[in-house]
Amino acid sequence: MSKKVTFKTYSQNQLSLLPPSYDDLVAANHPVRVVNYIIDQLDITALEKEYKGGGSSSYHPRMLLKVLVYAYLRNVYSSRKIEQALQENIHFMWLSGQSKPDHGTINNFRGQRLRNQLKQIFTQVVLLLQEAGVLSIKDLYIDGTKIEANANRYTFVWAKSAKTSRERIQKQLKDIWAYVEKVYREEQKELNEPDFTAIDPEKIAATIDQINEALKDKPVDKEIKRKLDYGKKNWPKNLQKYKEQEEILGGRNSYSKTDPDATFMRMKEDHMGNGQLKPGYNLQASSNNQYITNYTLAQTTADTTTLKDHLNEHSNSYGESPDSVTADAGYGSEENYTYLEENEITGFVKYNYFHKEQHDKKRAENPFLPDNLFYNEEQDIYYCPIGQPMINIGIRQDTTKTGFEQTYVRYQAQNCAGCPLRGQCHKAKGNRIIERNYNLLRLKKQAKELLLSEEGVAKRKRRCWEIEAIFANIKQNMNFRRFMLRGLDKVSVETGLLALAHNLKKFSTSPTLAI
Incomplete structure (x- = not known):
């Protein structure tokens, strides 16, 4: 005998004695409430000054800021889709107070009004998160990732x-x-x-x-x-x-001809599958406890030349330098080590061949490498593998592309003719010459001691899941692999919105959260 099927009451025309409130429809622990709570605490006086006044009334910048940040948190990046969400999505309608700016207003606010203001807004949010005890701006983990520009891939x-x-x-x-x-x-x-x-x-x-x-x-x-x-x-x-x-x-x-601020870079996400160069920007980010504490955009493909500007931006934003920085070998240069030393920042920064020094026995036992040659410090003489002295023949000055000056001391063997080891020792014509950058050698020694210390080992392990997890979240979970806007200034705004969305989404899951 079949049982009677009972359905819940369904009546589209049922009237309510009191109209429902949008607030009743938004869960107490929903991320939209976190966005609303945090941005309500910000000082946006400078942003309000972007409006000249006169004419018709404008949508409130605080409301537009909330909507944009929440849109990026929900992986909605198109201004037209944000406009649609403001008309259809309860959370957007609650956040905007049922205001319905069109896509032109949203895009103008994002591309123009926020251009010079978003960084200080982001800084305020980071400081609020620090007060909440979920991050620190003193201990940083730094890395970079490349994101494709909104530009034609074939006009360069x-x-x-x-x-x-x-x-x-x-x-x-x-x-x-x-x-x-x-x-x-x-x-x-x-x-x-x-x-x-x-x-x-x-x-x-x-x-x-x-x-x-x-x-x-x-x-x-x-x-x-x-x-x-x-x-x-x-x-x-x-x-x-x-x-x-x-x-x-x-x-x-x-x-790129369609976005002149974008530089062609080789990226891991390759739509052609053949290592093709694509126009993009090099995003540099600092993190602590998987929160983004600072972001900058570079137009260079290598990370090496970006560290100083990135840390200077941190100092300008927060009024102080960090205590420590952890980064991979892409940042290990004499210029960067010198900057960290001069600014009294403890740098757990790898250099080229750091891992090979630890694990490559052939390199450690190679008698022909300059690092393995015997050096008589009192006489300032190196000795080649067969014991022939290599005397100091002067110095060579070099200047990097960034204007940093380097000094190399040159040493030359006296007679390589007829040496049975010459083929293994060097291929150059004449007597072998080696160059030694003693300042870099000193800085690398200091870096090695820090990296091999108990604290250094712990920080190197932490770096893998600290900053890399942020980039994975942005590209995979947030599905953001290509900028929507063009030009360095506008792309910087998008980056700031991404960083805010990432931080507030993570904060919304924090066990210490109390709104």
């Missing part, structure tokens, strides 16, 4: 290409001038040679005019005439284009 400008094109124009000019000199030698006449070292749009036209004047009333080879006509028409504007490209590059190796 390469610094090498612009340089090559300038050099090609310079060579063609010299070839033409060689023809002019040949003509004048046959007539036994002399003429003043133009300056080919400074090739710019103004001088190139003057040089071509000078050549045409020199060849006036003379029979000219058709190929030379064709090159002169082409150069007169095209070279000045081409050089102007290369000059503008070099100004945009600003020392970078490439940029």
Whole structure:
């Protein structure tokens, strides 16, 4: 015998004596309440000053800020989808007080109003979280990850290409001038040679005019005439284009035509599966207890040159430097170690070959490596594997791309001819020369002692799950692998919203939370 099926009452037209409140529909421990609670405590006076006043009323910036942060927390990044959520999603409607700004207002607030204000808002949130006891801004773990820019992957400008094109124009000019000199030698006449070292749009036209004047009333080879006509028409504007490209590059190796602030980088997420370069930004982040404490964006592919700017940004935001920094070998340079020492920051920062020194026996036993050669400190002499002295022959100064000066002391063997070990020792012609950067050696020794200490081992283990977990959350859980906006300033705003969303989402699960 079948049992009677009973359904719950369903009536769309049922009237309520009292209309329901949105507040009753939002759970007490929902993340939207955390966003609302935290942002209500912020001082947004500077953000309010972004509004000039006059005209019709504006949506309140505090409301728009809450909506944007919560949208990023919910993996909603499109301004049109945020507009839709404000009309359909109870949590967005509760957070906005039923305000319904359109996508243009949302995008303008994100791209323009927040451009110069979001970093100080983010700093306030981090300090509130520190007061809550969930993080510290004194003990940092730093790493970087590359995120694709909102730019065409196949429209690019390469610094090498612009340089090559300038050099090609310079060579063609010299070839033409060689023809002019040949003509004048046959007539036994002399003429003043133009300056080919400074090739710019103004001088190139003057040089071509000078050549045409020199060849006036003379029979000219058709190929030379064709090159002169082409150069007169095209070279000045081409050089102007290369000059503008070099100004945009600003020392970078490439940029995208659709987002000139983006640099082409090799990324792990490769849609073609062949290691293709894509336009992107190098996101640098500091963390503590898996909270983001600071973020910066770099336009360089390597992490090495980003550390100083990143830590300076931290100091500017919080008014003090951190006590300690832990980072991988990508940050281990003489310049970075020097910066940490000068600012009295304890640096648990690896250097190249740190792991090989610990685990590679062949490297440790290789008698030909400069690090393994015997050094007589009193006489300032190294000895090669067969005991021949290598004497000090002076120093070499070098300057990095960032302007940091390095000093290398050079040592040379006296006679490598006929040495039975020469093939294993070195391949260069003449006697072997080694270079020693004693300041870097001193700094690496200090770093090694810190890294191998009990505290250093603990910090190296923690770094793996500290900062890497944040990047995994952003790219996998938050599904954010490509920026929505273009330009460094706007992309920085998006990064700040990501960082805020990550922190508040994590805080919403904190056992210490009490709203």
